[in-house]
């Protein structure tokens with residue numbers, strides 16, 4: 001049920017500002033690709049263009065062999081997880097997850113009993129058993145993140161798009177969720193494209209990494225390929241931090257407070 | 264959500280119900296009389312009498328609707344499309360406005376009924392508080408320092424224009440017709456006016472209800488009415504040595520009445536004003552009847568004898584007076600400076 | 604003063620400041636309370652005292668007067684049309700403005716505010732200029748025997764115009780602060796536009812909407828200026844409650860005037876009460892939202 005996603009020469013301008021300048025990218029079925037790049041490089045724009053929330057000025061997006069332009073948002077069947085979760089705050093966790101199923105046209109809508117079974121199964125999958133009656137405001141950040149993911153998974157998406165899924169969480173929780181997401185992906189096998197600021201996260205989680213700068217893809221490859229043969233000087237300087245951070249790993253705990261005090 | 268839908272259904276149903284009711288009320292023939300402020304009480308009585316008379320003569324039930332307001336404002340509303348069958352206003356100038364700006368009233372409307380189409384007359388008198396504490400006897404007392412005079416704005420009120428002209432006539436007689444001095448005198452009078460209401464009724468409530476001012480320049484009928492409403496011993500009427508004969512005219516708004524199929528009733532309605540019954544009711548409501556023969560002698564006894572000037576003889580008619588005194592930039596604008 | 608302050612021991616400064624603030628606070632609160640009592644509370648009490656001057660019997664007698672009944676009915680009818688209309692159109696306009704970028708968006712925003720910034724008398728006069736016998740559409744209307752001003756349609760139109768901003772003004776800031784992410788999430792989950800609107804957008808603004816509707820209703824029933832211009836003041840036909848109050852007052856029927864005034868005030872107070880209850884609910888929801896971030 002997972003399909004490959006092909007992006008061809010995608011261009012998007014906001015007014016005169018070019019946010020995407022001829023982006024091409026292939027994500028194979030079941031592959032997990034990380035989209036890495038500095039702030040403002042166009043990561044969110046690319047994800048939104050694939051999802052159909054943004055109309056590209058030129059270029060093409062294909063799901064398998066089908067041109068995305070010929071599909072409505074519903075027909076695209078994309079599980080999208082937003083940077084700020086975008087949970088429906090007036091609905092309980094249960095209703096949030098059930099939303100996509102209940103929004104289906106009557107003919108293909110499952111029975112309430114089937115919906116309930118599905119929601120409970122998803123809750124179990126994201127390890128939130130027993131929290132279905134809570135409102136989003138009553139959850140921690142990490143829990144909300146997992147509700148957002150469960151809600152996206154409920155529609156049995158063909159592609160998962162995650163925009164900085166762990167961006168708003170503290171380092172400890174991020175690490176746990178990172179591990180959990182990798183396991184989840186191994187189990188479900190969705191074609192997944194996820195945006196991150198965090199190079200460590202990208203290199204640890206993804207099958208392949210695409211590095212974006214100024215609306216262009218600078219390099220696509222596995223972690224090893226990029227670390228061994230950075231394609232451009234930009235990539236070189238961009239990934240420089242990773243090696244240094246690996247070396248600094250132990251000293252990090254006490255350098256941090258020191259930085260705060262010196263301000 | 265559910266709350267909202269239920270609410271809007273209820274409102275919709277209410278709207279339907281109400282408009283249905285309104286439609287029902289319109290089934291009989293109705294006549295609209297657009298009048299000025301101080302005639303409310305008179306037409307309340309008169310409408311009942313006319314409806315009874317019409318019913319007796321024709322068997323038809325007629326409903327008469329009333330609209331009251333400043334005379335000039337009412338004329339404007341008729342010009343703008345208020346569907347009046349008849350107008351009963353404070354002065355001929357306002358009906359002339361309707362005749363000039365539209366063709367709803369014929370230009371010669373004043374010749375259609377006796378006495379220049381004025382079925383009753385009135386005049387201008389003073390109303391003072393109990394015991395006349397400021398000792399006001401005549402117009403001259405109104406220009407004294409420290410006397411507060413209440414009168415409405417001649418730009419918007421018909422009654423106020425009569426007040427103004429009566430004062431002018433008095434001063435003109437006293438000062439031997441020297442227009443410069445008369446202007447001075449009238450300017451002194453308006454310097455004593457603390458509140459210039461837009462209509463005669465507004466001035467009356469300012470004086471009687473809110474207790475502002477020492478003397479109210481007022482329609483005679485309005486002054487009597489205050490005594491009736493607020494107690495005869497709380498206010499005194501002072502009759503000046505000279506006043507003006509005010510002739511509030513009436514006319515059929517022919518175009519409207521014809522369109523509504525009301526021409527016959529509208530004409531009968533105005534003719535009934537001149538009938539013995541109409542004249543009697545006018546006298547009872549403190550208007551001076553043009554034909555006193557059928558009025559109650561007790562009612563007539565209330566009207567004091569006053570020397571009266573006339574708008575046509577002494578001021579050359581309304582259109583001349585309007586241009587000379589009340590038009591933009593004319594004498595009233597020159598002499599009146601708001602003090603606060 | 605400032606100079607000597609500077610040489611005071613540092614430790615004393617905060618103490619002085621707080622005691623000064625406390626004094627100022629008491630004075631300010633005192634002034635505010637006095638002001639409220641004198642300007643708002645006393646006149647309100649007067650309305651009811653005057654209405655009851657001749658006892659409850661006379662009060663209810665006055666409500667039985669056919670002209671009064673007709674004024675009450677007309678007021679309710681006008682509110683019953685203007686309020687739902689403005690709720691729906693205001694909701695649609697707010698939705699467009701808050702959730703979409705389009706040409707003329709700022710113009711639309713300004714237009715929505717217009718009835719607030721121009722005098723109600725002018726709002727009324729605009730309709731006279733438009734629909735009056737001498738107005739632009741006057742000849743056409745009278746040729747087709749359609750009466751707009753000096754009749755119920757004109758009163759409804761004037762009320763709609765004057766009360767239009769209330770719903771939109773309540774909703775636009777809220778919708779803007781909520782952004783479009785929940786709607787986008789719903790669309791990605793396969794919901795249709797309508798489903799998204801009714802299940803996501805509307806529930807998120809329902810309290811603000813109701814609040815706006817209440818304000819709109821209060822003004823619709825109380826509007827005087829604009830309605831006065833287009834009413835024609837025909838007794839028992841085109842007088843709303845506020846106009847009827849003025850007429851009764853001008854007829855020296857003070858008890859009658861205050862009887863109707865007390866009814867209108869009562870309706871306003873009920874609206875205010877409902878509004879306060881809503882604010883209370885609304886505050887809870889806002890707090891929940893703040894907690895989320």
Ligand SMILES: Nc1ncnc2c1ncn2[C@@H]1O[C@H](COP(=O)(O)OP(=O)(O)OP(=O)(O)O)[C@@H](O)[C@H]1O
Nearest residue numbers: 014017019037038039040041042043044045046197
């Ligand atoms: N709706 C918009 N209107 C105008 N400019 C926009 C809009 N959305 C994005 N941009 C611009 O496009 C560029 C790319 O934005 P985008 O959100 O894709 O960056 P990003 O890589 O996701 O950055 P971040 O890591 O900070 O989230 C930025 O310069 C941004 O200012």
Ligand SMILES: [Mg+2]
Nearest residue numbers: 043044045083
């Ligand atoms: Mg982004």
